[in-house]
Amino acid sequence: EPxxxxxxxxxxxxxxxxxxxxxxxxxxxxxxxxxxxxxGQKVEFLVSFYNNEISEKSEIFDDQFSVERPDGxxxxxxxxxxxxxxxxxxxxxxxxxxxxxEQYFGPGTRLTVT
Amino acid sequence: GQxxxxxxxxxxxxxGEDVSMNCTSSSIFNTWLWYKQDPGExxxxxxxxxxxxxxxxNGRLTAQFGITRKDxxxxxxxxxxxxxxxxxxxxxxFHSGAGSYQLTFGxxxxxxxxx
Numbered sequence: 339e340p341x342x343x344x345x346x347x348x349x350x351x352x353x354x355x356x357x358x359x360x361x362x363x364x365x366x367x368x369x370x371x372x373x374x375x376x377x378g379q380k381v382e383f384l385v386s387f388y389n390n391e392i393s394e395k396s397e398i399f400d401d402q403f404s405v406e407r408p409d410g411x412x413x414x415x416x417x418x419x420x421x422x423x424x425x426x427x428x429x430x431x432x433x434x435x436x437x438x439x440e441q442y443f444g445p446g447t448r449l450t451v452t
Numbered sequence: 453g454q455x456x457x458x459x460x461x462x463x464x465x466x467x468g469e470d471v472s473m474n475c476t477s478s479s480i481f482n483t484w485l486w487y488k489q490d491p492g493e494x495x496x497x498x499x500x501x502x503x504x505x506x507x508x509x510n511g512r513l514t515a516q517f518g519i520t521r522k523d524x525x526x527x528x529x530x531x532x533x534x535x536x537x538x539x540x541x542x543x544x545x546f547h548s549g550a551g552s553y554q555l556t557f558g559x560x561x562x563x564x565x566x567x
Binding site for chain 2: 342369371373379380381382383386388393394396429433437438439440441442443444445446448
């Protein structure tokens with residue numbers, strides 16, 4: 339069964355450094371999303387991406403964040419100048435045109451900023 | 453922002469018992485979804501609901517989309533140990549012109565099953 343994959347599974351970085359989180363969405367899906375989950379809390383929407391551009395972003399997704407689809411399979415989230423409060427699980431999700439609400443999540447990347 | 457109130461926050465049940473949890477919102481949603489999350493993993497989609505009043509089953513799971521479109525519940529019948537996890541409701545509303553189907557999540561119900 340096709341699934342969303344994410345790398346790395348765990349990333350440790352120092353405050354102020356840049357990180358890139360990578361995702362490979364399900365191959366026939368055209369809607370892509372990033373969500374984050376601070377430990378013990380709910381999942382929060384960051385950004386949605388469709389047709390090679392951001393379609394919506396939350397107030398969390400400020401200038402520190404960017405997304406890119408560098409090729410036909412990868413979808414990345416870049417966090418510039420990381421802060422301690424960026425420590426969280428970051429989930430990539432994707433959905434298909436026929437059922438866009440049904441988003442399938444990857445296993446997540448645990449980001450730890452020290 | 454939109455808030456989903458999910459209850460109960462946690463529950464302990466005996467294996468074989470039925471479970472019920474619900475989610476309410478002050479806003480209307482077009483779609484309600486239920487996800488399950490195991491520790492250290494991503495949410496797994498269980499059920500999606502598209503119409504007010506709709507009742508949908510997936511094995512031992514049954515979920516309903518409330519008539520007012522502001523609530524949903526999830527029932528699990530005859531619970532088993534592998535049902536342990538955190539169950540999240542999520543509401544979705546299509547943002548016209550944006551091509552976005554952003555999900556708003558509840559805070560989750562942590563289910564523990566005692567064998």
